[in-house]
Amino acid sequence: MKSPDATAPGKGQAPPGGTMSAGATEELISGSEAIAHACRLADVDVITAYPIRPYDTVMQYVAQMIANGAFDCEFIVAESEHSQFEIVKHASAVGARVFAGSSGVGWFYAFEALAVTAGLRLPLVAMVGNRALDDPGAFGVEHNDALAVRDLGWLLAWVETAQEALDTALIAYRVAEDARVFLPCAISCDGAFLTHSQSIVKVPDAAAVRAFLPPYRRGEKQLHPDNPITIAPQVNEDWLMEIRRQSDLAMRRASQVLLEAYADFGARFGRGGDPFIEAYHMDDAEVALVGMGTLAMPVKVAVRKLRQQGRKVGFVRVRWFRPFPTEALQAALGGVRTVGVIDRDYGFGSAFHSGVLANEVRAALYPLQRRPGVVSFVAGLGGREVTTDHVMALADRLWDTAADKASEQETHWIDVRE
Amino acid sequence: MSIGTVEVIYRGVFQKTLAKNLCRGVVFAARKEGKIGIAFGRYGDSPERNGIPAKQFAVVADTEEELQEYLSRYEPNNNDVTIVADDTLCKGVESWAWSGLQPVNKLLRPGGTLLVVSTQPPGALLRDIHRRETPYQLAIVPGAASFSGMFVFKDDHTDVRLLGALARVAPHIVTLPSIGEAIAEQWKNDFKVTSAKQAHDATEASPVAAGQGGGLPLRSYDLPGSSRMTEGLVIRALPARGGDGGLDGGFTPGRSATFKKFSTRTLRPVIDFATCKKCTLCWLQCPDTSFNITAEGLYDVDLEACSGCGVCEAVCPVKDCIVMVNEAAFDDNASPWAAWRQDARSYATWRAGKLAARAPRAHGFHHPGQYAAESAPSQVRR
Secondary structure (H helix, E strand, O other): OOOHHHOOOOOOOOOOOOOOOOOOEEEEEEHHHHHHHHHHHOOOOEEEEOOOOOOHHHHHHHHHHHHOOOOOOEEEEOOOHHHHHHHHHHHHHOOOOEEEEEOHHHHHHOHHHHHHHHHOOOOOEEEEEEOOOOOOOOOOOOOHHHHOOOOOOOEEEEOOOHHHHHHHHHHHHHHHOOOOOOOOEEEEEEOOOOOOEEEEEEEOOHHHHHHHOOOOOOHHHOOEOOEOOOOOOOOOHHHHHHHHHHHHHHHHHHHHHHHHHHHHHHHHHOOOOOOOEEEEOOOOOOEEEEEOHHHHHHHHHHHHHHHHOOOOEEEEEEOEEEOOOHHHHHHHHOOOOEEEEEEOOOOOOOHHHOOHHHHHHHHHHOOOOOOOEEEEEEOOHHHOOOOHHHHHHHHHHHHHHOOOHHHHHOEEEOOOOO | OOEEEEEEEEEOOOOHHHHHHHHHHHHHHHHHOOOEEEEEEOHHHOOOOOOOEEEEEEEEEOOHHHHHOOOOOOOOOOEEEEEEOOHHHHHOEOOOOOOOOEOOOOOEEEEEEEEEEEOOOHHHHHHHOEOOOOOEEEEEEEOOOOOOOOOOOOOOOHHHHHHHHHHHHOOOOOOHHHHHHHHHHHHOOHHHHHHHHHHHHHOOEEEEOOOOOEOOOOOOOOOOOOOOOOOOOOOOOOOOEOOOOOOOOOEOEOOOOOOOOHHHOOEEEEEOOOOOOOOOHHHHHOOOOOEEEOOOOOEEEOOOOOOOOOHHHHHOOOOOOEEEEEHHHOOOOOOHHHHHHHOHHHHHHHHHHHHHOOOOOOOOOOOOOOOOOOOHHHHOOO
């Protein structure tokens, strides 16, 4: 779908999400293909691949672009995810812009490499096509795969649309490769709903992206014969705490760098918005729902339907899970009576047996003088559809909960056969 | 404010590109009218097994908000049009990923249109299509099912002919001019635009009343709750022996009571029990264990278990003892051996008729067929 400007505008509205920058094209592509376009536009130097569904669609599109002569990079199909992520780690250390991706237990097979990449402060940008962890073998979306790296120094984003996947990947390179940050970043795309669904996406042109995204410069940290250094030493207890503190401070600085990057991206491309959260009908909300990823679609429909019934409900979509948007959530949710957090993940044995997001939200809201009740919902595991009706039903509980604090002490599983 | 949804039911792998072209074509055409849209496959069908019924969808809308309802769904269930890319799918759709035959018109909204690529007349299709409680329209795009070898797209214009027909039966989703514009832009082929227009002009829908139709028996399945499932992902094996199945001392292997494979089938084996040498090869080589042993040592096929792969025909050493015939020529899954034993002479006549009338098929174990010559209109029996 090239040059949409050449077609006569019809009765409908402008395509969603901002304006078209000069040289941009409009494409009917999946979230995975959008990520592949981002790799091309960011002129990534080294991409490693190992197939696992649903991420593997990204490697297919990357390979296709290379075969078609549209993209030039070192494309290495490794013999396992562990090697896949080790290779890009090393390539990043010598100054290459790198990309890799995986899903579910494939991501877990790379876990050692994932940990050291963050420890070495190497700005790999990865795509996680969210998938339930085996066993049982299942292809549908759960968020536990990407969430597993949440405390290791990875920046973590969840996106709602293919357009947001493309934009976030470009922003991710700018933030991860900023010398104030130098942390790896994973962009989570819900399996099926994002990775395998095609929608209309505005693909910016390469020159505009180059103006937004400076080259990756590792400076004195670059492993190179002209810059003799060693990295990844063995240390004892007299060193490690300071090294962890460095990562802690880098993650704290990432929030500011994200703000700057989104502001610049918005100025150039007319898209972006608040980096940390999307607040939907929150201005006068009495109760609020919170969630991540494509879950936002049925929730937004439900919010509109509930509002038509006069029920003041809003929705906050968490866009970046790391750094966690603590202040943004305090500001957005501090005024509501009850918050319902919908997790597409599980936290067996956690506080209240809640999902990961719910307990993070609870922690973020705890210091508030007047804190809303937080009710935890687990829904949509293994890719089960979360329907508008489910969301409307669970939202009902939030008004009940205002009178019943006991509801906050348990976690509600939605649409499960008991 | 308006929304349009199109469901495409097709044969996995063989028709994947066809379905993709259709769904993307709908969105491209709608875009010409200023609408927005999405195209997606039913995720549980992928990775596709060859020949298994699979689905893709296109949804177009005036606004992003309308589209949001469909952005995290597997199967929209109130479709304006259901396109059936192979008429043997009219017998029903059973995915490899879960049990249960789904009528081909199940997710079609009341008054919607079922658009079938077929060489059969409507009456023959309605014997296969399950009856339902609400009326709908049936339209036929004349032609043999577009198949090629595995992963090979056969560019025989079935995609654009269906797009043209779609504009005829559902102009509120896409109009013919926008279909033409989209085809010219995407394929850069005026001949395909002409094909779309011809199909548009030739397509006519006829009403199907509530309760009209036929269809093979549907089973319902109980999905147990978590408290009733064995923990640890333990699944009990089927018994090796499934009883004699009315074979008077013969042998029927244990088979799943819930998952049946026959909706994958586009060809079925027609067996000549009179010439069978009882060599056991069909029984041994069948990948779906679909043969039963009769008391006299013949091999009967369980047509609910047979996926129509054609291996039995390939390994049978007797000429024309097993012949694969287009599934469209049959209305039930009854035991051929039982029919033969009841009246061998009638069976022989019936078998000869099926073999004589069989249409060429362009896929299957014996039919790589990328270049099989076909002229669709001449095959139409009206």
